[in-house]
Amino acid sequence: MIGEWPVGLTLIAGGVLAAIARGRVRDAVTIIAPLLALAQLAALAPGDYVQLHVLGRTLVLMHVDRLSLLFGYVFAIATLLGAIYALQVDDAVQRVSAPIYAGCTVAAVFAGDMLSLFVFWELSAIASVLLIWARRTERSYRAGMRYIAVQLVSGMLLLAGALVHEAASGSIGFGYIGLAAPGGALLLVAFGIKASFPFLHNWLQDAYPEATEAGTVVLSSFTTKLGIYALARAFPGTELLVWVGATMTAFPIFYAVIENDLRRVLAYSMTNQLGFMVVGIGIGTDLALNGAVAHAFADIIFKSLLFMSMGAVLLRTGTVNGTSLGGLYKSMPWTTGFCIVGAASISAFPLFSAFVTKSMIMEAAVEQGHVGVWLVLLFASAGVFHHAGIKIPYFAFFGHDSGIRCKEAPGSMLVAMALAAALCVGIGVFPGTLYALLPWSVDYHPYTASHVLAQLQLLVFSALAFAVLMRTGIYPPELRAVNLDSDWVYRRLGPDLVAACTSVVSRGLRTLGAAARGLSTGLLRWTLRWHGPGGLLARTQSTGAMALWISALLALYLVMYYA
Amino acid sequence: MSKAKADKVYWLDRSENVTKLFLGLCAVGLLLVIADLIVHRHDAVAFAQWFGFYAAYGFFACVALVLTAKAMRRVLKRPEDYYDR
Numbered sequence: 001m002i003g004e005w006p007v008g009l010t011l012i013a014g015g016v017l018a019a020i021a022r023g024r025v026r027d028a029v030t031i032i033a034p035l036l037a038l039a040q041l042a043a044l045a046p047g048d049y050v051q052l053h054v055l056g057r058t059l060v061l062m063h064v065d066r067l068s069l070l071f072g073y074v075f076a077i078a079t080l081l082g083a084i085y086a087l088q089v090d091d092a093v094q095r096v097s098a099p100i101y102a103g104c105t106v107a108a109v110f111a112g113d114m115l116s117l118f119v120f121w122e123l124s125a126i127a128s129v130l131l132i133w134a135r136r137t138e139r140s141y142r143a144g145m146r147y148i149a150v151q152l153v154s155g156m157l158l159l160a161g162a163l164v165h166e167a168a169s170g171s172i173g174f175g176y177i178g179l180a181a182p183g184g185a186l187l188l189v190a191f192g193i194k195a196s197f198p199f200l201h202n203w204l205q206d207a208y209p210e211a212t213e214a215g216t217v218v219l220s221s222f223t224t225k226l227g228i229y230a231l232a233r234a235f236p237g238t239e240l241l242v243w244v245g246a247t248m249t250a251f252p253i254f255y256a257v258i259e260n261d262l263r264r265v266l267a268y269s270m271t272n273q274l275g276f277m278v279v280g281i282g283i284g285t286d287l288a289l290n291g292a293v294a295h296a297f298a299d300i301i302f303k304s305l306l307f308m309s310m311g312a313v314l315l316r317t318g319t320v321n322g323t324s325l326g327g328l329y330k331s332m333p334w335t336t337g338f339c340i341v342g343a344a345s346i347s348a349f350p351l352f353s354a355f356v357t358k359s360m361i362m363e364a365a366v367e368q369g370h371v372g373v374w375l376v377l378l379f380a381s382a383g384v385f386h387h388a389g390i391k392i393p394y395f396a397f398f399g400h401d402s403g404i405r406c407k408e409a410p411g412s413m414l415v416a417m418a419l420a421a422a423l424c425v426g427i428g429v430f431p432g433t434l435y436a437l438l439p440w441s442v443d444y445h446p447y448t449a450s451h452v453l454a455q456l457q458l459l460v461f462s463a464l465a466f467a468v469l470m471r472t473g474i475y476p477p478e479l480r481a482v483n484l485d486s487d488w489v490y491r492r493l494g495p496d497l498v499a500a501c502t503s504v505v506s507r508g509l510r511t512l513g514a515a516a517r518g519l520s521t522g523l524l525r526w527t528l529r530w531h532g533p534g535g536l537l538a539r540t541q542s543t544g545a546m547a548l549w550i551s552a553l554l555a556l557y558l559v560m561y562y563a
Numbered sequence: 564m565s566k567a568k569a570d571k572v573y574w575l576d577r578s579e580n581v582t583k584l585f586l587g588l589c590a591v592g593l594l595l596v597i598a599d600l601i602v603h604r605h606d607a608v609a610f611a612q613w614f615g616f617y618a619a620y621g622f623f624a625c626v627a628l629v630l631t632a633k634a635m636r637r638v639l640k641r642p643e644d645y646y647d648r
Contacts (some may be wrong), residue, residue, distance in 0.1 A: 248587040257632035382624040450604040457617035467627035476633040483639040
């Protein structure tokens, strides 16, 4: 039975083999493993497989249903794209950790219970940090440390939530939980860290831009979408998520406009796109949930594509800062073209992928009477075109000519980008194929005259706003600067507080020490004065003097007796 | 890459061509707004059916976004090595 071998293990085994193999054999292994995983997924029938009995609990390593299958497919595709993109990378750490990270994430998706979910949750975090450290700079080392700390906290919360939930309900199974259930809040925060909820989001913008060219592509596909998957399974219809998601769509676009590092701009737009999915999960109707997971599917591919194009720019020019780039379309025409396809996809242009997925969420929001939320999502849709759709290609490939003349991206990178671009267009043109894979039944038609016209108006006038602001010089120039975000709390406030506390405590301790020293010397001196050599109480008295004193006392006694 | 190729003047290098593109975009925008008169949009939200609603919303949303973000720099901007010091 095909289900008796977990799909995640296929990818993990590929990673282990890649560690032993070299050269072309390693290349082949990293390509074949995701293909095998895809074949295995296609053959899987819904059901529970690979059940282990550990510590008196039943662990299910393969819980197969349409939701887990959908994420399995897209993760396998992303692994394949990432592997092709990385073919020219001669770094064993990246080539090995990428499939292992992907495999652990896939294994987490198919986990039917929260203990195995926890195990693969943590393993995927550990495997993924290697893609950041593989940059081998002091900056990436420190960013990786912050990243892994946040990820492990998420895992600890997951474990705590799972145990609380098990103690109350008697079941460790991973299914619908809801916020009201015991441990529900802990699990929501654990998943929310991965899905980059507001104030829990900044590990993403902090760490992803510090990873290697190929590393960021792989990172962008898995961790955050695992969070979305977990939310879709455990918290569908949780109203709070509508508001959380709407916030996520809106606030990062402001940061994206003023951010200079173009991969960090994309990281902000990740939180923005995840926000749409979170809103869909919060609404919780069939249309909304279908929209959320379909958008996750589309997002994994177009975000990979965008990170691939920026990775190619970083590889060839050594920078992805908007201040240093411009005019690269002359040197990298293919990369430019693929980047524009990714930009059109994330912006939801008709015939591109997000047009057929994001709109399901927005329609569901209106159907459920969330008109205010719908307006926020519309604002975020215009904003994402503005910062990811226009800003990324404009500052990298067009705009002011930086004078940089470099080579076009390597062949393997171009092939990966071409495949991803083809998928983006394919989903946009033939949405039925993706809709057929969705977990719930779909009755949605994206290509109506109203929808196409409305979307084109929104996008063209957003572009006009950009053009007008650029031509009038109002558009803020790219600056070499850092913008404060929630990571300030643990990168600046935390260390500063610790430093302040340390100095207060050490000053207190010094004062206390001085006081204690003063007291003890005083005591010693006093003791010495009375009991020390020559001290009054330490003097030896002569027998004669003692006899004299006693007779004096006796005389006194006699006088008082007769008086 | 030969020097001749590096110095090649591209179509987009000429500012009059960029202006042409901008005017083209304006024309497309105009056509899309005119299309609103012909196509009767069916929107679940009543006010979204107003003439040119999406065009106006898209334009002003982006202007507001950029101006707000520009103002946010005053509070949020720090030197590039802020966290490395």
